[in-house]
Amino acid sequence: MLNLSQNGCSVRVASATEELLTPTAVALGKFDGVHLGHQKVIQPVLQSAWSEENSVRPYSTVVTFDPHPQEFFTGLPRDLLTPLDEKVAQLRSLGVEQLVLLPFDRELSALSPEEFVDKILVQQLQCQQISVGQDFCFGKKRMGTAQDLQALAAKYNIPVTIVPIKTDTDILPATDDARISTSLIRESLEVGDISKANRLLGRPYSLTGEVVTGEKLGRTIGFPTANIQLPKDKFLPRHGVYAIEAILPNETPDKSPIQQFGVMNIGNRPTVNGIDTRVEVHLLDWSGDLYGKNLLVQLVKFLRPEQKFTSVEALKNQIQLDCTAAQGFFNS
Numbered sequence: 001m002l003n004l005s006q007n008g009c010s011v012r013v014a015s016a017t018e019e020l021l022t023p024t025a026v027a028l029g030k031f032d033g034v035h036l037g038h039q040k041v042i043q044p045v046l047q048s049a050w051s052e053e054n055s056v057r058p059y060s061t062v063v064t065f066d067p068h069p070q071e072f073f074t075g076l077p078r079d080l081l082t083p084l085d086e087k088v089a090q091l092r093s094l095g096v097e098q099l100v101l102l103p104f105d106r107e108l109s110a111l112s113p114e115e116f117v118d119k120i121l122v123q124q125l126q127c128q129q130i131s132v133g134q135d136f137c138f139g140k141k142r143m144g145t146a147q148d149l150q151a152l153a154a155k156y157n158i159p160v161t162i163v164p165i166k167t168d169t170d171i172l173p174a175t176d177d178a179r180i181s182t183s184l185i186r187e188s189l190e191v192g193d194i195s196k197a198n199r200l201l202g203r204p205y206s207l208t209g210e211v212v213t214g215e216k217l218g219r220t221i222g223f224p225t226a227n228i229q230l231p232k233d234k235f236l237p238r239h240g241v242y243a244i245e246a247i248l249p250n251e252t253p254d255k256s257p258i259q260q261f262g263v264m265n266i267g268n269r270p271t272v273n274g275i276d277t278r279v280e281v282h283l284l285d286w287s288g289d290l291y292g293k294n295l296l297v298q299l300v301k302f303l304r305p306e307q308k309f310t311s312v313e314a315l316k317n318q319i320q321l322d323c324t325a326a327q328g329f330f331n332s
Contacts, residue, residue: 011088012098015066021098025058025129026121028149029136030065030182033081034090036202037133037166037180044131044161046095058128059097065108066101072109079235081182081201086208100125113144117152127153131161171199189237192302197237204245204298207234207264207279211290214280223319225265225280226290228297236277237299239267239306243326246283247296260286263319263326264297267306282319284327301329 014020025045031038045060071078082090091099102108102120111119116139121127130153138144144152150160168175178184180200188197189205198204207230214227230236241263248258262283269278281297303325309315 011092011096013084013088013101014098015101015103020100020125021059021061022126023056023058023128024061024098024125025131026061026063026125026127027131028063028138029133030068031062031082031087032068033182033185033201034087034094035081035180035182035185035200036171039094039202040166041131041133041163042091042094042096044163045129060095061098061100061125062091062096063100063102063125065104067104069104069109072104077233080233081185081205081235083231083233085231086206110140113139113148114152115139116144117149117156121153121158122156127156127158129159129161131163133163134165136162168196168200186235189235192238192240192305194237194242194299194302198299204300205237206296206298207236208294208296209234209279211293211295213291214278222316223282223323225282226295228279228281228295230279236266236279238302239277241265241303241306241322242299243301243303243329244281245298245300246281247298248288248290249293260284261326261330262286263303263322264299265306282323284323301326 012021027042027045029038029041031042034042042060042062045058045062068078068080088099108120121130130149132146132149134146136146136149138149146160146162150162153160166180167177168180169177170180185197185200185205188194188200194205207228209228209230211226212229214225242265244262244264246260246262248260250256250258260283262281264279264281266279267277279297281295303322309318
């Protein structure tokens, strides 16, 4: 059982086999990204209230799976838009009280829709209310639909809200009428379409991690960088250079976060024959020490793809152009 808290608010994180806060009002799904479509599914369980029959208010609970079902069936690790800590932070901001990670194993994947409702939702979670997306599927071989869930839960007098699919035109009428989904956000990030990814998420796509010691090459050419160590399962967007806004921890008494503009490079550093992928951030007009601190970086605009330069001097000149482009973008 984890209790991840910040600013006095917390989200309990547990598996279905641990002590849970019950009864529950449950939003069911994978929720990787906690994007605008996910938020719409979660909203009904945040509005749960005391019923006349039951004096106990159900706890707003998001129920998802660990590992991701695709990872279980393929045996291949899957990078996530929101690894656990990020997902918890997003759910906390929405007002969710509890996150339940159902261990997705052979036993769970073999449950029929009827068994899933009885054993998981009724017996373990003591559901009083359920919310799912219109395209939700569950049970062995994904045989159960949202309508099946509604019918099965009705036998236990549990109301099920089926939330219509949210599309991009719901946000921006001039866009394609595409279903907001985790896969569409991943595709947008893979091609560097940050504005679309951020629009579908309802917030900037972010990377967060500890600043670790690098090779300090940037410092020698006048552009010191913070190397960010990300969770191993964090999904990385297209390699290249980005205009970013960094949120820095503030050690002054008021603790209000510091916001700082900058540029970020994601890639293998081909100019210096790099091998591993690095995430390096250069903050504009900043000279503080960030080693060992956690840095949150919000992606604002994709500036250019990664490229190999003929010399370190040519790389230095390009970084200066990148900083000028980023500053110009922020000024505008």
